Amino acid sequence: MKRIPLRSDLRALSGYHSPQVDVPVRLNTNEAPYAPPVAWLEEVAAVARDLDWNRYPDRVAAELRKGIAALHGVSADQVLVANGSNEVLQSVLLAYSGVGRNVTMFSPTYQMHAQIARVVGATVVEGVRNADFTLDPREIERVVTESQPAVSFICSPNNPTGTVEPRENIEVMLAVAPGVVVVDEAYAQFSPWSALELVNDDTPLVVTRTFSKTWSMAAARLGYLIGPRWLVADMEAVLLPYHLDAFKQRAGLLALKFVGEMESRVRDIVAGRDVITAAFDRLPVTWWPSGANFVLFRPESMSGRAVWQGLLDRGVLVRDCSSWAGLGDCLRVTVGTVEENETFVTALKEVLA
Numbered sequence: 167m168k169r170i171p172l173r174s175d176l177r178a179l180s181g182y183h184s185p186q187v188d189v190p191v192r193l194n195t196n197e198a199p200y201a202p203p204v205a206w207l208e209e210v211a212a213v214a215r216d217l218d219w220n221r222y223p224d225r226v227a228a229e230l231r232k233g234i235a236a237l238h239g240v241s242a243d244q245v246l247v248a249n250g251s252n253e254v255l256q257s258v259l260l261a262y263s264g265v266g267r268n269v270t271m272f273s274p275t276y277q278m279h280a281q282i283a284r285v286v287g288a289t290v291v292e293g294v295r296n297a298d299f300t301l302d303p304r305e306i307e308r309v310v311t312e313s314q315p316a317v318s319f320i321c322s323p324n325n326p327t328g329t330v331e332p333r334e335n336i337e338v339m340l341a342v343a344p345g346v347v348v349v350d351e352a353y354a355q356f357s358p359w360s361a362l363e364l365v366n367d368d369t370p371l372v373v374t375r376t377f378s379k380t381w382s383m384a385a386a387r388l389g390y391l392i393g394p395r396w397l398v399a400d401m402e403a404v405l406l407p408y409h410l411d412a413f414k415q416r417a418g419l420l421a422l423k424f425v426g427e428m429e430s431r432v433r434d435i436v437a438g439r440d441v442i443t444a445a446f447d448r449l450p451v452t453w454w455p456s457g458a459n460f461v462l463f464r465p466e467s468m469s470g471r472a473v474w475q476g477l478l479d480r481g482v483l484v485r486d487c488s489s490w491a492g493l494g495d496c497l498r499v500t501v502g503t504v505e506e507n508e509t510f511v512t513a514l515k516e517v518l519a
């Protein structure tokens with residue numbers, strides 16, 4: 167058997183995987199805890215029957231982009247859609263970074279920013295967050311000025327810390343960054359403000375969003391960016407022909423008919439987040455304020471790993487961040503349904519008792 171070695175610079179990369187364990191309460195990957203609306207499912211089923219499956223999809227996904235543009239009050243040529251926001255991020259990095267170019271981010275943050283940058287051959291330059299996970303504007307200025315990155319990332323709300331970035335920090339980055347600035351807003355619906363208000367044709371800023379969380383469509387893999395028209399047009403160079411399948415284009419467009427329902431679910435999740443943090447206040451844990459559908463916490467009297475295992479033994483899976491740089495003993499819990507949140511809190515009390 168002839169085996170070809172993997173590219174040597176990729177061998178050191180371990181990938182980004184959350185264990186997919188079959189347990190009753192899965193609060194580890196920040197998905198929506200609810201199925202999509204029944205009316206959406208019925209319409210999607212009808213689409214599946216009627217689709218021209220033998221034909222390639224609309225290559226520019228015109229209708230879906232128009233729908234997303236209307237949702238945000240922008241124009242369709244400012245919208246780029248792809249298979250999950252991860253593919254959006256990958257496309258930006260393919261188009262603007264690559265070998266010999268720097269990409270910056272501020273750790274701890276969403277690991278895929280660095281991971282994809284390395285896969286496309288770029289050099290990763292990481293700045294650091296303060297002890298409370300906020301970001302010092304002087305650190306932004308220092309790292310960006312020194313490394314002159316082709317692409318700079320800010321994740322807001324930040325995964326896994328939940329930290330919402332103040333508008334001033336994005337403005338500081340825009341003022342000093344020589345390249346594209348990406349604000350990853352996978353969790354923006356749960357947060358008090360959005361950098362979308364800063365997007366225009368004169369600013370090299372893109373804001374990325376996903377259908378995986380609020381829209382209950384993680385299984386479908388659909389994400390997008392809003393950015394300047396010239397950037398969206400130039401991204402054509404790296405997208406594969408017909409990259410977004412016809413079924414998904416229609417499913418995403420149909421989801422946009424349910425904005426009201428989604429907004430009410432977001433309110434429920436935010437209320438669930440308050441229930442979880444109120445319980446944290448009565449337990450020996452440190453936790454950090456979150457503008458997302460998850461909360462980062464650190465048990466004070468036990469190791470993070472032991473608490474993760476204790477929760478798993480009780481049928482509750484959370485994200486174990488305890489071995490990640492800067493996150494010693496930390497765990498991240500996704501807000502679930504009312505019942506799931508109760509089960510989590512009860513299990514956590516037992517484990518910490």
Ligand code: PMP
Nearest residue numbers: 250251252276325352376378389
């Ligand atoms: N950005 C952030 C910050 C995330 O947490 C995630 C999901 N883990 C993504 C992007 C990717 O989301 P998707 O590819 O499902 O749209």
